[in-house]
Amino acid sequence: MIIYKSPEEIKMMKKSGQLVGLILQELKDMIVPGLRTLDLDKYAEARTKELGARPAFKNYRGYPASLCVSINEEIIHGLPSDRKLREGDIVSLDFGVVYEGFYGDAAITCPVGQISDKAQLLIDTAKGAFWAGVKFFKEGNYLSDISHAIQTYVEAQGFSVIRNFVGHGIGYSLHEDPQVPNYGLPGHGPRLKPGLVLAIEPMIASGGHEVEVLTDGWTAITRDRSLSAHYEHTIALTENGVKILTLVDETESKEWKKGVFNA
Ligand code: MF3
Numbered sequence: 425m426i427i428y429k430s431p432e433e434i435k436m437m438k439k440s441g442q443l444v445g446l447i448l449q450e451l452k453d454m455i456v457p458g459l460r461t462l463d464l465d466k467y468a469e470a471r472t473k474e475l476g477a478r479p480a481f482k483n484y485r486g487y488p489a490s491l492c493v494s495i496n497e498e499i500i501h502g503l504p505s506d507r508k509l510r511e512g513d514i515v516s517l518d519f520g521v522v523y524e525g526f527y528g529d530a531a532i533t534c535p536v537g538q539i540s541d542k543a544q545l546l547i548d549t550a551k552g553a554f555w556a557g558v559k560f561f562k563e564g565n566y567l568s569d570i571s572h573a574i575q576t577y578v579e580a581q582g583f584s585v586i587r588n589f590v591g592h593g594i595g596y597s598l599h600e601d602p603q604v605p606n607y608g609l610p611g612h613g614p615r616l617k618p619g620l621v622l623a624i625e626p627m628i629a630s631g632g633h634e635v636e637v638l639t640d641g642w643t644a645i646t647r648d649r650s651l652s653a654h655y656e657h658t659i660a661l662t663e664n665g666v667k668i669l670t671l672v673d674e675t676e677s678k679e680w681k682k683g684v685f686n687a
């Protein structure tokens with residue numbers, strides 16, 4: 425069952441979303457070759473508490489950390505550890521908080537130092553795919569119109585969409601209905617209406633879409649070890665249009681309006 429949110433609830437969710445966006449921005453600024461992924465996790469957890477919130481992922485279904493750090497062929501749920509970032513890596517940071525009972529969830533993929541053109545294109549495509557999906561986040565559209573737009577955008581670049589993991593409704597819990605696949609035919613699923621709040625999160629690979637999970641029980645990687653990128657925001661449909669609750673960098677939505685991410 426989808427829990428539609430009132431304007432007041434969306435206002436509360438914006439607060440938790442902005443904390444997520446702010447902390448992700450700070451984590452991004454910390455990234456340098458040689459940094460331990462555990463240090464990112466420690467920072468995220470301490471900063472969350474300092475801001476009066478609680479990490480959303482810690483202990484969720486037994487997840488042992490506050491942040492997911494997924495490097496290169498790792499898609500999602502990478503566990504923070506003593507591993508150090510290396511020049512040329514791409515690193516996905518997925519983070520969520522609970523603030524006054526409301527969840528926020530977002531992810532970005534960042535370069536570590538100089539990266540290859542192909543890796544940069546993969547990062548840009550994950551972000552562009554998100555914005556391609558947002559274009560269809562409109563009253564009256566079908567949920568799968570978003571999924572289809574994401575898939576079309578990603579495949580046009582010659583990359584593939586991960587199928588084993590999906591976006592989701594969010595609010596009173598991290599995962600609410602509905603599921604939001606990043607692929608599919610348009611015209612299916614519920615009609616979109618104000619009050620719908622989703623975490624839209626394209627996960628893409630430079631090779632095939634098949635996944636494997638490492639023996640740590642969490643880290644999902646591409647079976648062919650090709651690079652993967654992830655981009656996610658918590659977004660709300662309101663009477664006044666779309667609100668990207670976890671977005672702190674407004675230049676990005678201006679770029680979007682100018683069509684910078686158009687395929
Ligand atoms: N953004 C991811 C999701 O929506 C993060 C979950 S990590 C977990 O599922 F550890 F909490 F599972």
Ligand code: CO
Nearest residue numbers: 529623625656
């Ligand atoms: Co999510």
